[in-house]
Each structure stands twice: as C-alpha cells, then as structure tokens.
Amino acid sequence: MDASQSWIVEHLSSLQKSFARILSTSGTNDENHGGPFLLIVFFFTVAVASLIWLISQGKRSTPPLPPGSFGLPIIGDTISYISAYRNMNTKKWIEEKKKKHGPLFKTSILFQKTVFLDEPGGCKLMFGQPDEKLIRLVINKANLAVGGPGSLILQNGQVHTTYRKYLITHFLGVDAVGRYLPVMEQNALDHIQRYWLSKEDGARVVARDLFEMFTFSNALELMLSLRDVAQVQELRSLFAVYSMGFMSTPINLPGFQFHRSLKCRDKIHRIFQKSIEKRRVELKEGLATPNQDYLSVLLTQPDGNGHFHTDEQIPVLLTNNVWASTDTTAATMSMVLRALSRHPEVYEKLIEEHRQIAQNKTEGEPLSRQKIRSMKYTWAVIQETLRLTPAITDINRQAMADIHYKGYVIPKGYKLVCSAVQSMWNPEVYPDPEKFDPSRFIRTGATKSIEPFTFFAFGGSTRYCPGQEFAKLSLLTFFHHFFKNLVYTLEEPEERVLYRFMVYPEKGLPLRIQKCKVY
Numbered sequence: 001m002d003a004s005q006s007w008i009v010e011h012l013s014s015l016q017k018s019f020a021r022i023l024s025t026s027g028t029n030d031e032n033h034g035g036p037f038l039l040i041v042f043f044f045t046v047a048v049a050s051l052i053w054l055i056s057q058g059k060r061s062t063p064p065l066p067p068g069s070f071g072l073p074i075i076g077d078t079i080s081y082i083s084a085y086r087n088m089n090t091k092k093w094i095e096e097k098k099k100k101h102g103p104l105f106k107t108s109i110l111f112q113k114t115v116f117l118d119e120p121g122g123c124k125l126m127f128g129q130p131d132e133k134l135i136r137l138v139i140n141k142a143n144l145a146v147g148g149p150g151s152l153i154l155q156n157g158q159v160h161t162t163y164r165k166y167l168i169t170h171f172l173g174v175d176a177v178g179r180y181l182p183v184m185e186q187n188a189l190d191h192i193q194r195y196w197l198s199k200e201d202g203a204r205v206v207a208r209d210l211f212e213m214f215t216f217s218n219a220l221e222l223m224l225s226l227r228d229v230a231q232v233q234e235l236r237s238l239f240a241v242y243s244m245g246f247m248s249t250p251i252n253l254p255g256f257q258f259h260r261s262l263k264c265r266d267k268i269h270r271i272f273q274k275s276i277e278k279r280r281v282e283l284k285e286g287l288a289t290p291n292q293d294y295l296s297v298l299l300t301q302p303d304g305n306g307h308f309h310t311d312e313q314i315p316v317l318l319t320n321n322v323w324a325s326t327d328t329t330a331a332t333m334s335m336v337l338r339a340l341s342r343h344p345e346v347y348e349k350l351i352e353e354h355r356q357i358a359q360n361k362t363e364g365e366p367l368s369r370q371k372i373r374s375m376k377y378t379w380a381v382i383q384e385t386l387r388l389t390p391a392i393t394d395i396n397r398q399a400m401a402d403i404h405y406k407g408y409v410i411p412k413g414y415k416l417v418c419s420a421v422q423s424m425w426n427p428e429v430y431p432d433p434e435k436f437d438p439s440r441f442i443r444t445g446a447t448k449s450i451e452p453f454t455f456f457a458f459g460g461s462t463r464y465c466p467g468q469e470f471a472k473l474s475l476l477t478f479f480h481h482f483f484k485n486l487v488y489t490l491e492e493p494e495e496r497v498l499y500r501f502m503v504y505p506e507k508g509l510p511l512r513i514q515k516c517k518v519y
C-alpha cells in the first residue's frame with residue numbers, strides 16, 4: 001500500500017467513526033445542528049478521497065518510462081555520445097549505460113529524448129512494423145532541405161511506398177539491376193586498370209579515396225551514362241560539399257556549411273537538368289534506350305499511378321541515389337580489405353572461390369549472373385564485415401504514438417535507436433561476436449544463416465536499403481577482378497577506424513600494392 005492509499009484508509013475509518021457518532025446523536029437530540037454539517041463534511045471527504053484513489057489507480061496503470069537519465073540540462077548526453085560515436089567507442093558507451101540502467105534505456109542526444117532499444121526484441125519492434133503508423137523515419141531540418149523536397153528518403157506513407165516500388169521495379173530490384181552487370185564489370189575493369197594497375201609495384205595508394213572514386217563514377221555511369229572524366233571530377237567535388245550539408249546546422253547564410261551545400265546541390269541539379277534535356281533528344285532520335293540507365297527509366301516509365309516524374313523531381317531523385325550509393329559502398333570496400341588482411345585464412349578461402357570461378361570461364365569472358373551468384377563465400381565476407389563495421393551503425397526512427405514495450409511506455413515523439421552494438425554484436429545471436437567469422441552467413445542445409453531482425457547493415461522494414469542488390473553486384477564484380485590482379489599489404493595495420501557519419505579508416509586505409517596474377 002502506498003502513501004496516498006494508507007492516507008485514504010486512515011481518513012475513511014475516522015470518518016466512519018464520526019458518521020456513527022452523528023447517527024447516534026441525531027436520533028436522540030433534534031436540537032443538534034452539528035449533524036447536517038458533519039454529513040456534508042463526510043460526503044465531501046469521501047468524494048475527495050475517491051478522487052485521489054482514482055488518480056492513484058490511474059497513475060498505476062500507466063507504465064513507467066524506460067529507465068535511464070536525460071543527462072545534463074539541455075545538451076543531455078550529446079557530447080559523450082558523439083565523442084564515443086566518432087571514435088567508434090559506442091560499445092563502451094552503451095555498456096556503461098546498460099550497467100547502470102539495464103539493456104533498454106532512455107537518454108537525450110542532440111536535444112532529442114531518445115530510447116536505445118534492447119536486444120533481442122528492439123530490432124523486431126523497430127523493423128517488424130508493417131507500415132509507418134507507429135514508428136517512422138523522421139528527418140531533421142538540414143536533411144530535409146539538402147535532400148530536396150522530392151527525395152525518396154524524405155517521403156512517408158503511401159508516397160514513399162510508390163517511390164520505392166518504382167525504384168525497385170525499374171532500376172534496383174534483382175531483375176532490373178542484373179541488366180547493368182556488363183556495364184558494372186566494364187567500369188570495374190577500367191577503374192582497376194587506370195588507378196591501380198598503372199602504378200609501379202610497391203606504390204602507395206589511399207584505398208578509401210580510390211574506392212570512392214570507383215563507386216561515384218560507377219553510379220554516374222549507371223544512373224546517367226555520364227563518363228566524361230572532367231565532368232565526373234567536377235560533380236565529385238560538388239557532391240563532397242553537398243554531402244556535408246546533411247550533418248550541418250541549418251543556417252542558410254554565406255559562410256555556413258549548410259549554405260555551401262545548398263549552393264552545390266543547385267549546381268548539381270543544373271548539370272543533371274542539362275542531361276535530362278540531352279537525353280530527351282537522344283531518346284527521340286533513337287540514340288538512347290528506355291532502360292539504358294536510371295535517367296532513361298525516369299523519363300520513359302510512369303509510376304504506379306500513371307504519372308511521369310517532373311523535371312523538378314528527376315534531378316532530386318538522381319542526386320539522392322548517387323549520394324546514397326557512393327560512400328556506403330566505398331566504406332564497405334575499405335573495411336573488407338582491412339578485414340581480409342588481418343585474417344589470411346579467410347583471404348585464402350576467398351581467393352579459392354574466385355580461382356574456381358576463373359577456371360570455369362575463358363579469359364576475358366564476362367561474368368554471368370550465375371557466376372556472381374556462386375560467390376557465396378565472398379558475399380559472406382562482405383556481410384561479416386558489415387556486421388562488425390557497418391557503414392551506418394545506428395538506425396534511427398521516431399515514435400508516432402505512445403509505444404508500450406516490455407512494461408514501459410515510450411512516449412510519442414521520442415527517438416528510437418537500434419544500435420549495431422546491441423544487435424549485431426550480441427553474443428546470444430552471434431556467439432563470440434568479436435570474432436571475424438564469415439561462415440556465420442553461410443546457409444548449411446535447412447539451417448538459416450541468420451535470424452530475422454538480427455542483421456541490419458542495410459536497415460529494415462519499409463526503409464530497407466533498396467540498393468542492396470546494386471551494391472552486391474558492384475562489390476562482387478569489382479572484387480573478382482581486383483583480387484585477380486593485385487596483392488596488397490596495409491601500410492598501417494593498426495590504423496584506427498572512426499565514424500565520420502559513416503565508417504572511415506582514420507588515414508583512408510593506405511596500402512602498398514603489387515601487380516600479380518593471383519588466379
């Protein structure tokens with residue numbers, strides 16, 4: 001019994017006694033005027049007591065907030081979290097919070113009340129929603145402005161579903177993206193020849209930069225058939241500034257990053273606008289095909305409602321996709337090379353897979369989709385790399401209504417975070433989680449390689465990365481030709497891995513390379 005309840009019981013029993021007294025006196029003495037007064041007091045007190053009782057009962061049926069604290073006034077835990085995040089120390093940060101508050105805890109980061117979800121369960125809650133009514137991606141002001149009003153990532157509900165369906169059906173789905181395999185392979189071969197094999201044996205290269213150059217030019221080629229080296233270079237510089245806008249403070253005044261990013265975004269859109277005009281003519285004259293790239297698709301295929309995209313929408317969609325595909329894939333490539341050089345036994349097994357594939361085709365024969373599908377171990381290496389060093393560590397959403405979860409209530413408006421540390425490094429799901437073991441992702445017999453809601457390197461639910469197949473084909477094709485022609489050593493084996501919005505080797509992964517026919 002809590003304090004309010006014992007107070008009520010105490011007062012009720014004293015009132016009961018008074019009432020008994022009133023009744024006994026009022027029956028014997030008509031002149032007694034204290035009786036009606038005491039009756040009013042009695043009923044008033046009962047009413048107040050009942051109200052308090054009801055309030056106390058009501059309070060009891062509302063579950064508490066998750067444990068934890070919002071940290072310092074206003075800034076909350078922002079500084080400690082951002083510092084941990086940038087230095088790839090979120091594991092320690094989360095472990096400390098968990099020790100104090102348990103696996104599910106609340107905090108406040110970047111002025112936003114936030115709940116870090118526990119595992120197992122948290123990812124299922126976040127990614128198991130059939131729609132975005134309860135949990136939704138909510139974009140901040142800077143992202144909203146830099147991304148542009150028509151971009152996929154900023155849409156919600158039915159509009160988002162229509163956009164995604166279009167993108168997957170016509171460009172990024174398994175069938176659609178397979179069409180682009182020959183172009184991807186040629187891009188990989190050209191890049192390796194121009195930027196790696198042209199170097200002296202023993203040359204030093206900064207792998208992260210070169211990978212970013214590859215993923216960026218690959219995206220421009222597949223999305224707009226742009227291959228002019230000077231123009232690719234100009235766009236690359238513009239995208240570098242544009243991307244920084246997503247992490248900036250939304251102050252649109254000269255001298256601020258946000259302002260610079262918006263300027264670059266407009267320049268990018270103007271360049272893409274010219275590509276649209278040119279392509280319209282080429283399509284009319286039969287010099288381009290309707291499926292040639294994403295731009296042709298956007299100009300020739302209506303969406304599910306029969307509408308064609310407008311000239312304002314198309315540059316935004318192209319910009320978003322080029323941006324979404326570049327750094328994520330380049331970050332993954334760098335981490336794969338780092339992991340392989342630290343695990344020679346895995347490297348040997350991977351080489352063996354590619355040796356087999358190379359032996360089963362003639363020199364110069366293009367890679368078929370079937371050959372790509374047979375690169376199971378290489379794909380497992382990529383997944384295991386993404387498990388341990390995901391390109392994006394934390395997936396965020398927002399509660400759109402009060403969420404009742406494990407005896408707590410997460411109020412509407414709270415941010416929800418599913419962190420890789422909680423899920424993809426969870427020993428209950430991934431035994432010996434710090435061990436680099438690609439075989440976790442190999443399906444044997446009827447055994448599933450991974451359980452649902454335990455791997456979210458590509459996100460989940462309605463927002464699951466639509467570019468996964470595109471990334472998979474680009475990575476497998478690239479690695480087949482890369483490992484065939486080169487061996488490498490890490491120049492700085494102990495180089496730290498940091499997060500700069502995305503996973504990043506501190507010095508860009510400097511390597512020493514050697515040309516050699518490996519298979």
Ligand code: HEM
Pocket residue numbers: 137152153154164172320321324325326328329332386391392395396456457458459460461462463464465466467468470471
């Ligand atoms: C290894 C490479 C990649 C990784 C690790 C990756 C990872 C991710 C992640 C974690 C998300 C957020 C999902 C969520 O919030 O649940 C995402 C979204 C997205 N990705 Fe990727 N991605 C990769 C490559 C690509 C490529 C190649 C493309 C395009 C060609 C692409 C296009 C997108 C788009 C458009 C979204 C937004 C989806 C939406 O809001 O509905 N990604 N990606």
